[in-house]
Amino acid sequence: MTEPTSVPAPTVEPTTLRWEPRDVAPIVTLVVLLLFFMAVAPDFRDTGTITRVLKQGAVLGIASVGLTFVLLCGEIDLAVGTIALGTACLCGVLFETPFAAGVGAKAPISFGMTLLVIVLPLVVSLAAGMISGSLTVLSRLPSFIITLSMMNIAQGMAKYITTSRKHEVPEILKLIGNAGIGLTNKISIPYSALLAGTIMILGHIVLKHTRFGRFVYMTGGNREAARLAGVRTSQIVTASLALCAVTAGLAGLVNAGRLGSVSLDQNADLLLNAVACVVLGGTSLFGGEGSMGRTLIGVLTFTMLQVGLADIKWVDEFMRTFLLGVVLLVALVLNGLLAQRRSVQ
Amino acid sequence: MGDFPPFAESAQALLECRAIGKRFGGSVALDGVDFSLYPGEIHGLVGTNGAGKSTLMKILAGAVPDHDGEIFIEGRRVEFSTPAEALRLGVAMVYQDLSGVGQLSIAENLFLGRQPTTLTGRIDWTKMRRTARDVLVEMDIQVDVRRRLDRFPLVIRQMVEIARGLHSGARVLILDEPTSSLSPPETRRLFTLLKQLQARGVAIAFISHFIEDVLEICDRITILKDGRLVETAPARSLDKHRVIHRMLGHGLESAEPGYESATTLAPRTDKPACLLVEKLRLPGLFDEVSLQVAPGECLGLYGFVGAGHQELAHAIAGALKPTEGLIALDGRTLRRGDVHGAVSNGMVLVAADRAQTLVRGSEIYKNVTLAHLQRSVGNWLTRGRELAAVRPLLDRVRCRPPKPMLKAGSLSGGNQQKVVLAKWLMGPMRVLILEEPTRGMDVGAKDEIMKLVLDLKRKGTAVLLASTEPELILAHADRILTFRRGRITQEFSGTLVDKQTLLRHA
Structure with a gap:
């Protein structure tokens, strides 16, 4: 008992490679903001701005890499911020144990021990991500719920192990967070930005040139079709969430290094800022569409917005967050509208 | 049924439609089909895939507006453009994929969209449950009306849908493939209910792929093929062989090319x-x-x-x-x-x-x-x-x-x-x-x-x-x-x- 099916009319096919409004919109936003800030804020015109943007954007950039994978396969990870915090706290606590540098980081510490103090927390964050991932797949609950719980668990762990005390972190993290390769006396490339760039390039390669990356896209594009094609979609989802937790952890470590120590008030905005970055670049929240390049543009736009707003004289500190929100809203809605125009064609 | 169907051909039809036609895009789904339902009649509707059964019934239930032809209810010309209008005039349809809300209780489903309220405007739960129980008991369905609908087997859900239609005043029930997912005992149970309703004067249109079911329960059978009426005949004068023969159109038109032959x-x-x-x-x-x-x-x-x-x-x-x-x-x-x-x-x-x-x-x-x-x-x-x-x-x-x-x-x-x-x-x-x-x-x-x-x-x-x-x-x-x-x-x-x-x- 079917209605007589009308044969779909042959569609007019688009030319194979064309710049879509959706692809261009984030770049336009970036350029417009750049020009705007250069026009109104004299401080922003300084070449040192490049260093400031890179330094501020690095942490966000690292966390956004993993989050891009998660959003591409149609999931979300709400634990990004607290896993970053938890990882950094664990690192700080380990660093201050008597085996390592001791309380107040007075004792000398061997290279191997430093490595352990940094790698172990990352392994723990990986485990946390794998737990979120497998529970999401196993329970068939939305990752929203599972990672919401993981968010609290990570935060609680951070609080428990640090007893809300500030902890020192290894010198090398401080170095990564603050030093850089000086190009001129004003411009320097921070190590953290180099690290973020490397991870982004790695992420890009994985997404574009490996089977795992392709499966991430297809799982997000149509999970059932991917499953019926033999893709083990549960493993893809689990791996994406695990990857996201590791990059979040790394972002947390770099951030602690940048700030010189770790305390519970760090990374509070990291999750939402990272989501904003990824989406600002044009990656879909529903999976299947986006890329690492877009995430990069999103991160640059967002960071420039933060830096630029701080440079405008007549925007006082108390207005900044408000304006940041407004500009984000406008940019996201414009991007969304442009993307719609394409799907209608 | 007994030897004589409990309706007389001379009586006025409860629902009658003449020369119903419908096109979807360029293709004709229905072409000049007549169909009638008398009070207390169960009328079967059969045909192969795409014969137009569902389209015809959806038109009668108001789900397909913009069709050709006329529909009369008790001799009065009517036109419905939504299922709600059809229901107001007494025509209810129970779809194959049931439309009840599984997360709500049986009582809530029965009163979906028209819950009884107290003077202050709150839902009158006591009255709702009592009435629901009474309505269902009358149909010989003894269930706890407070339990969620999706906890019940399909036959009960189907009966609840039927009860909902009847309770909102339907005199014409259209059932789309009601037996396709029922086990044999469940089918028996449904048939008992349908016969009860028949005795109360409800007219029932019964669409089904299962020719045996149609032959067993129906008084008259209408056979459609390619959107056209092949014939309407008393069920007693037909058997499975004949129905299938007519559905496929053998002997009525020249043989179709291709795979029709054995x-x-x-x-x-x-x-x-x-x-x-x-x-x-x-x-x-x-x-x-x-x-x-x-x-x-x-x-x-x-x-x-x-x-x-x-x-x-x-x-x-x-x-x-x-x-x-x-x-x-x-x-x-x-x-x-x-x-x-x-x-x-x-x-x-x-x-x-x-x-x-x-x-x-x-x-x-x-x-x-x-x-x-x-x-x-x-x-x-x-x-x-x-x-x-x-x-x-x-x-x-x-x-x-x-x-x-x-x-x-x-x-x-x-x-x-x-x-x-x-x-x-x-x-x-x-x-x-x-x-x-x-x-x-x-x-x-x-x-x-x-x-x-x-x-x-x-x-x-x-x-x-x-x-x-x-x-x-x-x-x-x-x-x-x-x-x-x-x-x-x-x-x-x-x-x-x-x-x-x-x-x-x-």
Whole structure:
């Protein structure tokens, strides 16, 4: 008992490679903001701005890499911020144990021990991500719920192990967070930005040139079709969430290094800022569409917005967050509208 | 029923429609059909797929506006453009896929949208439950009306839907395939209820694929074919053979070309089977299914919608997980419900719903390489390599336009299906499982798809073809299994079969 099916009319096919409004919109936003800030804020015109943007954007950039994978396969990870915090706290606590540098980081510490103090927390964050991932797949609950719980668990762990005390972190993290390769006396490339760039390039390669990356896209594009094609979609989802937790952890470590120590008030905005970055670049929240390049543009736009707003004289500190929100809203809605125009064609 | 139906032809019809017509786009779904319902009558409506049964009933229920012809209720000309208007005039429809809200209680479902309220405007729960209980008891249904609807078996849910229609004042009930997912005892229970309602003067239109059910419960039967009325006759004057004969239109018009005529099936091959299925069971869908297919053989699975053969196809491919039974491929037992395992052993499924087989928002080439990514491109993916692997396949399946960079969703249905096939052609295929592979396609695309399948079969792929279209099965299957209510009813091999025989066993 079917209605007589009308044969779909042959569609007019688009030319194979064309710049879509959706692809261009984030770049336009970036350029417009750049020009705007250069026009109104004299401080922003300084070449040192490049260093400031890179330094501020690095942490966000690292966390956004993993989050891009998660959003591409149609999931979300709400634990990004607290896993970053938890990882950094664990690192700080380990660093201050008597085996390592001791309380107040007075004792000398061997290279191997430093490595352990940094790698172990990352392994723990990986485990946390794998737990979120497998529970999401196993329970068939939305990752929203599972990672919401993981968010609290990570935060609680951070609080428990640090007893809300500030902890020192290894010198090398401080170095990564603050030093850089000086190009001129004003411009320097921070190590953290180099690290973020490397991870982004790695992420890009994985997404574009490996089977795992392709499966991430297809799982997000149509999970059932991917499953019926033999893709083990549960493993893809689990791996994406695990990857996201590791990059979040790394972002947390770099951030602690940048700030010189770790305390519970760090990374509070990291999750939402990272989501904003990824989406600002044009990656879909529903999976299947986006890329690492877009995430990069999103991160640059967002960071420039933060830096630029701080440079405008007549925007006082108390207005900044408000304006940041407004500009984000406008940019996201414009991007969304442009993307719609394409799907209608 | 007794010897005489409890209505007189001379009485005024409760509902009458004359010369109903409806076109969808360019095709005619209904053409000048007359239909009438008397008080206390159960009127069966039968016809093959696409004969126009559902369209006619949807028009009567107000779900399809803009039709030709006139509808009268008790002699008064009416026009409805929404189901709500039809219900106000006393016509209620119970759809095959039930529309009740599973998360609400039975009482809430009965009063959906018109809950009794107290003077202060709050919902009067006590009254609602009491009335619900009374209404259902009157229909001989004893249930706890406070429990959620989805905790009850299908027959109860169906009865609740019927009760809802009646309670809102319906005198005409339209039932779309009410027995297709019911077990025999449940069907009996439904029939008892229908007879009770009949005695109360309710007029019932009964659409069904199950000719026995129609013959048993109905007073009159209307047979449709290709949107036209073949005849309306008292059920007593018909038997199953005759109904099927009329449904297919034999003797009324010149013989149709093609597969209408009988086909002689090949005898069973003596080649050893490569796919072996034993006692597969998934409660509510199918049970006790055993079958085997040899390389180069096409086994047709035929049944009506809801007969379980389509779900069986999914289960064999691992897309659904059967609770019991064995699936073995080339002597190796496969894990139940494991698509990845099935695919890596060369058993693949082409599901009917292309929302399950295509990533429409992705490019064609990404869809084609998805299943055999490593085999086709290797470990390092580049667009160039993928395109090089995909292009010859698109030519082979004659995808039009053969442009791998297009989004898969921009293709027509037939070409989308070719992309799905191309995906599987990328790797070796031992068993190809097809579910309605040509549904909704034009003749040209159908031919091209089935030619590809035939080609694969010649090269030694075993094919399982699950369909509700007897023509397709007859034209392509070497052996046929018919299904009814989740069980195999008959196997045909080495004999002469025709459409009528298949329909009789389904």
